Amino acid sequence: MSIELKEIFFPKITRLFLIRLGIIIVCAYPFFAYICIPLYINGASMEPTYNRFGFNFCWRPSYWFSSPKRHDIVIVRFAGKKIMLLKRLVAFEGETVEFRDGKLLVNGVLLNEPYVRYPCDWNLPPRKVEKGNIYVVGDNRSMPIIGHEFGQTSLIRVMGVPLW
Amino acid sequence: MVKKIIAALVAIVIIAGLYFVIFHKSDKDRVKRQLALLSDYASKYPGEGAAVMLMKTQAVGGLFDEHCGLEVGDDFFSGDYTPEEISSKSVMMRRQFSNALISFYDINVDFPEKDKALVTLTARFTGVVSGGETVNQVRELQVTLNRKNGKWLFAEFKIVTVLKK
Numbered sequence: 001m002s003i004e005l006k007e008i009f010f011p012k013i014t015r016l017f018l019i020r021l022g023i024i025i026v027c028a029y030p031f032f033a034y035i036c037i038p039l040y041i042n043g044a045s046m047e048p049t050y051n052r053f054g055f056n057f058c059w060r061p062s063y064w065f066s067s068p069k070r071h072d073i074v075i076v077r078f079a080g081k082k083i084m085l086l087k088r089l090v091a092f093e094g095e096t097v098e099f100r101d102g103k104l105l106v107n108g109v110l111l112n113e114p115y116v117r118y119p120c121d122w123n124l125p126p127r128k129v130e131k132g133n134i135y136v137v138g139d140n141r142s143m144p145i146i147g148h149e150f151g152q153t154s155l156i157r158v159m160g161v162p163l164w
Numbered sequence: 165m166v167k168k169i170i171a172a173l174v175a176i177v178i179i180a181g182l183y184f185v186i187f188h189k190s191d192k193d194r195v196k197r198q199l200a201l202l203s204d205y206a207s208k209y210p211g212e213g214a215a216v217m218l219m220k221t222q223a224v225g226g227l228f229d230e231h232c233g234l235e236v237g238d239d240f241f242s243g244d245y246t247p248e249e250i251s252s253k254s255v256m257m258r259r260q261f262s263n264a265l266i267s268f269y270d271i272n273v274d275f276p277e278k279d280k281a282l283v284t285l286t287a288r289f290t291g292v293v294s295g296g297e298t299v300n301q302v303r304e305l306q307v308t309l310n311r312k313n314g315k316w317l318f319a320e321f322k323i324v325t326v327l328k329k
Contacts, residue, residue, distance in 0.1 A: 076326065076327075077326075078302070078304065078326050079270075079286040079287075079302050079303055079304035079324075079326075080269060080270030080285070080286030080304060081270050082270070082286070083286065083302050085326075085327075124329065127329075136327070145329075149327055150327060150329065151327035151328045151329040152327070152328050153326055153327050153328075157326065
């Protein structure tokens with residue numbers, strides 16, 4: 001092993017090294033706990049856009065200075081601090097959402113969704129998105145409607161967007 | 165002599181401080197303790213004997229108020245129950261599962277009134293049905309506890325609806 005590699009993998013424990021290590025630890029904790037949260041994807045509801053068992057980060061600053069837009073993929077807090085849902089934003093408050101023969105209609109108009117690749121046969125009567133809420137749904141709608149977690153949720157629960 | 169007295173006083177303060185930190189239980193700790201007990205009594209571990217089951221199902225009722233409301237999105241469990249009914253529901257649930265584990269985390273405790281605690285938490289239920297099928301559910305719950313005779317008792321369990329179709 002060359003001297004350079006040895007210095008990288010087996011650094012000398014000097015005062016400067018300990019200061020550097022301390023700074024990294026102090027900065028890394030808030031960064032990965034509150035700004036860029038690591039995620040393990042454990043569901044198939046966003047396939048094929050995001051595959052099951054994938055890894056990503058929840059990038060929180062996305063909506064600090066702007067609001068979510070239609071077709072954005074958002075991360076919704078589901079339970080506690082660790083369980084989140086990855087979903088597609090399809091409608092805003094005051095809009096009407098409906099599924100007719102697998103097609104998504106917003107305010108009675110068919111929504112262009114090139115990201116939905118699998119066949120869908122869902123039917124859901126029209127419903128209005130309540131104040132302060134958004135309507136989210138996964139890209140994979142090939143399963144029965146009862147088996148897919150989707151619907152309107154509070155905007156407060158939106159944590160951020162996937163980093164890639 | 166003065167030095168000895170100061171040293172003794174410092175030692176007393178340190179011991180008193182340690183005693184307070186280790187043994188003092190706040191209301192928040194007591195509420196969390198009730199949740200830990202519920203998790204233990206409601207869980208069924210592999211190979212659990214009949215005597216343990218009997219002890220747990222009898223003890224679980226003692227954690228609940230006279231009337232406890234369950235709004236858990238399941239007709240089998242949802243309703244208003246007495247502690248005795250909670251115990252018998254617990255027996256019925258145990259018969260359905262060969263093993264079941266209920267755990268609570270991300271616990272946040274508030275006290276909106278003097279003898280009332282409002283807890284928001286994440287509940288995870290993992291179990292194996294007697295037929296072999298695995299169940300794994302995670303939900304955010306709102307739990308209300310009332311203090312009766314100095315003891316915190318569960319009064320309501322409600323699932324937080326995150327997505328409404």
